[in-house]
Amino acid sequence: MASLRARTTPLRALCSLQPLKRTTPLKPTLTTRSNIQSVTLPTRNHSTSSVSADELSHFSALASSWWDPMGPSRILHLMNPLRHEFIASCLAEGSTETTPSPSNPNSATFNYLDVGCGGGIFAESLARTIPLDANGPAPTPTRAASMTAIDPSTNLIQMAREHARMDPTVDAHLRSGKFKYLNTTLEDVLASTSPSTTTPASTITTATPQFDIVTLFEVLEHIDPKTSSPLTFLTNCLRALKPGGWLIGSTISRTLPSFILNQVIAEAPWPIGVVPRGTHEWSKFVNPPEVKGWLQEGLMRAADTGVSRGGASVAEDMSWKCVGAIYVPGLGWKMVPGSEDWGNYFWAVRKGF
Ligand SMILES: C[S@@+](CC[C@H](N)C(=O)[O-])C[C@H]1O[C@@H](n2cnc3c(N)ncnc32)[C@H](O)[C@@H]1O
Numbered sequence: 001m002a003s004l005r006a007r008t009t010p011l012r013a014l015c016s017l018q019p020l021k022r023t024t025p026l027k028p029t030l031t032t033r034s035n036i037q038s039v040t041l042p043t044r045n046h047s048t049s050s051v052s053a054d055e056l057s058h059f060s061a062l063a064s065s066w067w068d069p070m071g072p073s074r075i076l077h078l079m080n081p082l083r084h085e086f087i088a089s090c091l092a093e094g095s096t097e098t099t100p101s102p103s104n105p106n107s108a109t110f111n112y113l114d115v116g117c118g119g120g121i122f123a124e125s126l127a128r129t130i131p132l133d134a135n136g137p138a139p140t141p142t143r144a145a146s147m148t149a150i151d152p153s154t155n156l157i158q159m160a161r162e163h164a165r166m167d168p169t170v171d172a173h174l175r176s177g178k179f180k181y182l183n184t185t186l187e188d189v190l191a192s193t194s195p196s197t198t199t200p201a202s203t204i205t206t207a208t209p210q211f212d213i214v215t216l217f218e219v220l221e222h223i224d225p226k227t228s229s230p231l232t233f234l235t236n237c238l239r240a241l242k243p244g245g246w247l248i249g250s251t252i253s254r255t256l257p258s259f260i261l262n263q264v265i266a267e268a269p270w271p272i273g274v275v276p277r278g279t280h281e282w283s284k285f286v287n288p289p290e291v292k293g294w295l296q297e298g299l300m301r302a303a304d305t306g307v308s309r310g311g312a313s314v315a316e317d318m319s320w321k322c323v324g325a326i327y328v329p330g331l332g333w334k335m336v337p338g339s340e341d342w343g344n345y346f347w348a349v350r351k352g353f
Contacts, residue, residue, distance in 0.1 A: 049185040050233045051152045052224040058278060059118065059222075063155035066119030067163050072276045075327075076121050076218065082325060082333040083122055083217055083250070086346045088141035090246050090321060093350075110142070110212040113240055114149040115186050116219030120160030123149035127170050127179040146178045148211070150189060157183040186236050209242045216249035220291070221284050230286065235298035241351045247295070248348040250325070254285035255342045262343075288322050288340050288347065295320070295349045302351070319350035 065071035091110075117123040127147045129140040151157050160181050164170045173179035182189070193208045214237050223230050237247050252258055259282045267277045296315035303314045323346055324339025339345070 049152070049187045050223050050228040050236075051185055052222070052227055055222045055224065056152055058276075060153040060155040062276065063119060063153070063159040066121070066156065066159050072279075073119070073121065075275060076118070078327065079217075079250070079325070079333050080121055080125055082335065082346070083215075084125070084140070084142055086250075086323070086335070086348070087213070087215070087246075087248055090248055090348045090350070091141065091143065093319070093321070109145050111210065112144055112147045113189070113211040113214045114147060115214060115216050115237060116222070117149035117151045117156075117160065117181070118153070119156045120149060120163060120181065122215065122217055123147055123160065123179075123181070124164050124167070124170055127164070127173050128167065130173050130178050132169060132172060146180075147173075148180045148182065148189075150182045150184050150186065152183070152185050154183050157181050186233070186240070190236055190239055209240060209245070211240050212242055212245045214238075214240050214245070214247045216247065218250055220249060220251040220286055221280065224284065230290075231294045231297060234291075234294045235301045238295070238298045238302040238349075238351055241302075243351055243353040245351050246348055247351070248346070249291075250344065250346045251291070252280070252285045252344050253287050253340065253342055254282060255287070257342045258282070258285055258344075288345060291347050292320055292322070292349075299349070299351065314352055317352055319348075321348040322346070 062072050066073050068074075069077045112126060114123040114126070126142060126144050127149075129142060130144045130146065131139055149160065151160070161174070164174055164179070164181070170179060174181075193210055216237060220230060220233075223233050234247075241247055252262060262280055262285075263282050265273070266275050267273050267279065269277075296318055299314045299318055322340050323335045323337050324341070325333050325344045325346060326336045326339050327333050335346070340347075
């Protein structure tokens with residue numbers, strides 16, 4: 001399997017091989033990991049974080065074309081409506097602890113953290129649904145009250161902020177603090193909420209959960225298991241969650257079809273390929289049972305505060321959702337139960353009370 005580590009493409013990209021109605025050509029914006037010359041990298045030391053320098057360089061170089069709907073991030077733009085739909089389906093199963101009060105059933109009460117927000121395709125769309133005031137229209141099914149979006153790429157956060165300022169509603173949320181873009185890591189967010197800063201280990205263990213919903217769209221497959229730990233990364237996502245909150249993400253299964261579709265076809269030279277070459281590394285793809293297993297272990301670790309131990313019951317009671325997604329030309333991305341075993345999929349877990 002080692003030979004399959006050669007960079008190829010995402011399944012979602014394969015599934016989106018529809019005729020492109022480009023306003024701008026895709027080819028000139030494609031970037032490979034090898035041709036990245038100059039990107040601004042964060043000056044902070046990420047040595048204790050989950051961030052891979054290779055991944056950071058790759059995505060930072062795509063910043064200027066991130067919001068081009070026909071550009072290298074086109075697949076992410078197309079997937080966005082399904083993200084809202086999937087979150088709504090999770091919330092329909094059980095709200096977090098901070099449900100709207102009976103006196104104000106329309107109140108939006110969920111504080112979101114979007115980890116690895118990139119240039120803000122999802123974060124901005126969610127921020128747009130935050131009511132401007134209490135008397136505003138009824139919230140959307142995702143019931144956002146605030147959004148904190150983080151990414152380790154300085155270039156992408158800068159691009160995200162610039163784009164957000166163009167929408168008066170979103171700009172108002174940036175000014176009020178209901179919507180924040182932070183050029184930081186998940187590990188730093190957790191450390192900043194800890195009452196203790198003596199050692200990295202202790203700060204993470206005692207971090208105060210702040211968020212009702214943590215989203216992790218198309219990020220897990222960019223955590224390098226050779227230099228980091230997906231289990232630790234997911235555990236930290238769970239640590240950021242309040243009791244009853246949801247961790248919701250999407251990623252790609254590591255199967256032969258996903259190798260052919262996501263790497264061979266989707267990262268083929270233009271005009272066949274639809275994502276930049278080098279975006280994905282098949283060996284980093286993760287299968288649903290792996291994600292579920294890490295989350296079960298992560299729930300136990302997150303419940304272990306150092307004072308009380310997280311027991312097996314924490315994991316046994318886990319609410320787990322998982323469904324595959326396929327792009328249907330002309331119709332967009334669709335949930336296709338069963339396809340999670342061979343391609344793109346959404347997953348979610350609810351933290352116990
Ligand atoms: C494929 S993009 C997805 C962006 C965004 N979530 C979306 O779907 O529109 C992957 C993003 O993950 C970020 N990333 C990579 N490693 C990360 C890590 N260890 N922690 C947080 N973000 C990371 C990258 O900087 C990049 O913005």
